[in-house]
Amino acid sequence: MAVPPAAPQARGAGRHLRLGLLVAVLVLVADQASKTAVLHWSLDWSVQLYRITPFLDFVALWNYGISYGLFPQGEEGRWVLVAVKVAAALLFAVWLSRTHRRLDAIALGLLIGGAIGNAVDRVVYGAVFDFVSLHAFGYRWYVFNLADVAVVVGVGLLLYDTVFSRASNSPPSAAP
Numbered sequence: 001m002a003v004p005p006a007a008p009q010a011r012g013a014g015r016h017l018r019l020g021l022l023v024a025v026l027v028l029v030a031d032q033a034s035k036t037a038v039l040h041w042s043l044d045w046s047v048q049l050y051r052i053t054p055f056l057d058f059v060a061l062w063n064y065g066i067s068y069g070l071f072p073q074g075e076e077g078r079w080v081l082v083a084v085k086v087a088a089a090l091l092f093a094v095w096l097s098r099t100h101r102r103l104d105a106i107a108l109g110l111l112i113g114g115a116i117g118n119a120v121d122r123v124v125y126g127a128v129f130d131f132v133s134l135h136a137f138g139y140r141w142y143v144f145n146l147a148d149v150a151v152v153v154g155v156g157l158l159l160y161d162t163v164f165s166r167a168s169n170s171p172p173s174a175a176p
Contacts, residue, residue, distance in 0.1 A: 020109035028115025030157040031146040033122060038131045055136050061143045062127040078122055085119035104159045110154030117147030 017059070041062035050058045065080075089112045096108040121128040130143040 016099050016105035017097055017100060018101065020099070020105035020112070023106055023109025023111035024116070026121075027110055027147070027150045028117050031113065031117035031150070032089045034146050035121065035129045035131070039129055042131070049133070055134060056131040057135065058131050059133050059143055061130045062125070063143075064102070064127045078126055082119050082122045085115045085122070089115040098157075101161070101165075103157055103165065107161070109158035110150040112158070113148040114150035114154065115128050117150070118145075 015065075039060065042058070045060075047065045048059060052058055092108045092115070096105060096112070099105055099108065102141045119159045128136055128145070130145050130148070132145060132149075135141045
């Protein structure tokens with residue numbers, strides 16, 4: 001008995017799922033590789049701040065709190081944060097499995113990879129390793145890592161898609 005071919009929409013969903021999962025894996029690998037490299041490299045630094053460019057420094061910093069070091073967590077809080085990140089990654093994966101949009105798949109892959117990347121740090125080290133420090137005109141931003149960048153870009157892409165792409169697909173309202 002012949003199996004009917006999959007509907008075009010189902011094939012697109014599978015392709016977007018694979019794309020999102022590929023992005024998630026690439027983010028996770030790049031995040032963990034960069035953290036491992038800078039962590040080991042920082043052991044040889046004679047200074048706390050290692051200047052890369054006039055606006056970029058590397059600094060070895062352990063984040064025991066939530067975003068930007070807020071609300072430092074004890075041992076119980078560490079595992080709560082791991083559970084939250086894993087739950088978020090699972091919810092994003094469910095969303096990813098249902099999306100039919102390439103941009104959504106990329107954004108969700110970034111969110112999944114970033115969440116898992118920082119969860120791995122909490123499991124292995126008890127804290128998230130942050131090392132990128134941007135600064136300009138006497139101002140310094142928060143220290144972050146590639147997983148954080150992936151999360152911010154993922155959220156930005158979802159917001160962009162919601163505001164611009166989907167709004168352009170909406171029918172114009174009738175004039176009074």
